[in-house]
Amino acid sequence: MTVTPLPDQPYSLILGLGQTGLSVARFLRAQGEPFVVADTREKPPLLQTLHDEMPEATIFTGLVDEVSIRQAARVIVSPGLAPDLPLLEVARRANVPLESDIGMFLSLATAPVVGITGSNAKSTVTSLVGEMARRAGMNVAVGGNLGVPSLELLAPDVELYVLELSSFQLTYTGQPVLSVGVMLNMSIDHLDWHGTADAYLAAKQRVFSATECAVYNRNDAATVPVSEQRKSVSFGNDLPSAGSVGLVEYAGKTWISRGGKNLIAINEIGMVGEHNLENALAAVAIAEAVGIPMTAVTEELREFSGLPHRAELVGQIGGNRWINDSKATNVGATLAALRGLSGEDGEKIVLIAGGQAKGADLSPLAGPMAASCRALVVMGEASTELLGLAGNLPSIQALSMEAAVASAAKFAAPGDTVLLSPACASFDMFDGFSDRGDQFRSAVLAWGESL
Numbered sequence: 001m002t003v004t005p006l007p008d009q010p011y012s013l014i015l016g017l018g019q020t021g022l023s024v025a026r027f028l029r030a031q032g033e034p035f036v037v038a039d040t041r042e043k044p045p046l047l048q049t050l051h052d053e054m055p056e057a058t059i060f061t062g063l064v065d066e067v068s069i070r071q072a073a074r075v076i077v078s079p080g081l082a083p084d085l086p087l088l089e090v091a092r093r094a095n096v097p098l099e100s101d102i103g104m105f106l107s108l109a110t111a112p113v114v115g116i117t118g119s120n121a122k123s124t125v126t127s128l129v130g131e132m133a134r135r136a137g138m139n140v141a142v143g144g145n146l147g148v149p150s151l152e153l154l155a156p157d158v159e160l161y162v163l164e165l166s167s168f169q170l171t172y173t174g175q176p177v178l179s180v181g182v183m184l185n186m187s188i189d190h191l192d193w194h195g196t197a198d199a200y201l202a203a204k205q206r207v208f209s210a211t212e213c214a215v216y217n218r219n220d221a222a223t224v225p226v227s228e229q230r231k232s233v234s235f236g237n238d239l240p241s242a243g244s245v246g247l248v249e250y251a252g253k254t255w256i257s258r259g260g261k262n263l264i265a266i267n268e269i270g271m272v273g274e275h276n277l278e279n280a281l282a283a284v285a286i287a288e289a290v291g292i293p294m295t296a297v298t299e300e301l302r303e304f305s306g307l308p309h310r311a312e313l314v315g316q317i318g319g320n321r322w323i324n325d326s327k328a329t330n331v332g333a334t335l336a337a338l339r340g341l342s343g344e345d346g347e348k349i350v351l352i353a354g355g356q357a358k359g360a361d362l363s364p365l366a367g368p369m370a371a372s373c374r375a376l377v378v379m380g381e382a383s384t385e386l387l388g389l390a391g392n393l394p395s396i397q398a399l400s401m402e403a404a405v406a407s408a409a410k411f412a413a414p415g416d417t418v419l420l421s422p423a424c425a426s427f428d429m430f431d432g433f434s435d436r437g438d439q440f441r442s443a444v445l446a447w448g449e450s451l
Contacts, residue, residue: 016078118184187332
């Protein structure tokens with residue numbers, strides 16, 4: 001722990017030195033506001049960066065002095081910190097306000113803000129809406145839980161902000177005042193952080209607490225706002241009513257339709273899979289709510305092919321389609337991938353799954369795996385539980401990504417899809433979902449070269 005005196009004047013305490021904490025420190029320094037940084041880790045990964053940029057900053061690491069919490073004017077909490085952290089209880093007992101970078105951002109943003117949450121597909125939909133706005137010629141800033149921290153997006157010439165919001169961020173943001181609040185879907189996740197399913201759902205519903213317009217998935221009851229809304233737009237994979245977005249059969253094709261107007265045939269959309277069709281519907285509804293011209297919306301839907309590690313096509317190799325869906329870190333995401341990528345004419349999926357389940361119940365995977373999969377390859381801490389759900393499916397445990405790819409290749413019949421969609425977090429074996437997906441891609445390509 002670095003022992004240095006606390007500021008003489010009122011200061012903000014930044015709790016957590018990750019990307020968010022560093023962005024808050026940069027912002028407060030630029031504003032000339034006193035602050036202190038604290039992290040319970042002895043050597044947080046961005047400690048040296050903070051030292052290099054702000055050698056004068058007061059920093060506590062490891063055993064954080066509780067006095068620094070009690071004497072702070074406010075504590076700005078990084079989203080990864082669980083609500084039951086003892087230091088946060090110190091702040092509550094001392095009546096020190098807990099805030100988030102999202103709340104700070106929303107108090108300062110002068111352009112409309114779209115906030116997008118949900119259990120799955122947040123990054124894809126956030127990025128897609130941003131690209132739709134850019135295609136329409138708008139100066140749009142995209143970030144939040146995705147990419148650039150919110151405070152680093154602030155600029156006087158921005159015309160629209162599009163933010164991905166996690167349940168962690170929403171928990172620490174009092175009432176997110178949004179132009180458009182969006183909940184895409186709901187499957188229980190992060191029970192190790194929130195404690196209960198109700199707490200997780202309540203955190204997600206905060207996106208609607210002070211929004212001007214709510215966008216929700218009418219096929220998922222948990223996304224319907226529990227608070228009364230002045231304006232709302234729904235989306236779903238059924239017939240749309242006036243003012244909503246859905247699917248219409250016309251002239252032998254299925255169309256995305258807004259109200260009574262058909263916008264684009266689904267076979268023209270650049271993203272693959274039924275679950276990405278739902279993402280397209282959501283993006284159209286958001287664009288409708290925020291006023292992005294539909295010409296730009298449909299043009300972008302034709303061009304946008306998705307994000308890395310999200311139902312990403314690695315290639316057609318060895319007679320099989322190989323899909324990297326490493327971002328599927330919960331059960332709902334993997335169920336969506338199984339549903340969206342199931343083949344026809346006897347083609348099946350060889351699923352590679354496993355990792356850290358984060359306290360989630362994996363049993364909902366059993367039925368869809370039996371229906372859609374030819375075989376199961378499991379990895380990581382959840383291997384035993386997943387093997388127990390395999391039933392009559394051929395299954396095997398792999399101790400490395402290379403072994404998983406080799407086993408999947410042996411199981412796969414011609415025309416099958418090999419799908420990495422883990423339903424679990426990755427940190428038991430990898431540095432993150434990106435590392436896991438990168439290793440999958442590399443292992444697949446190396447296997448292909450050996451044929």
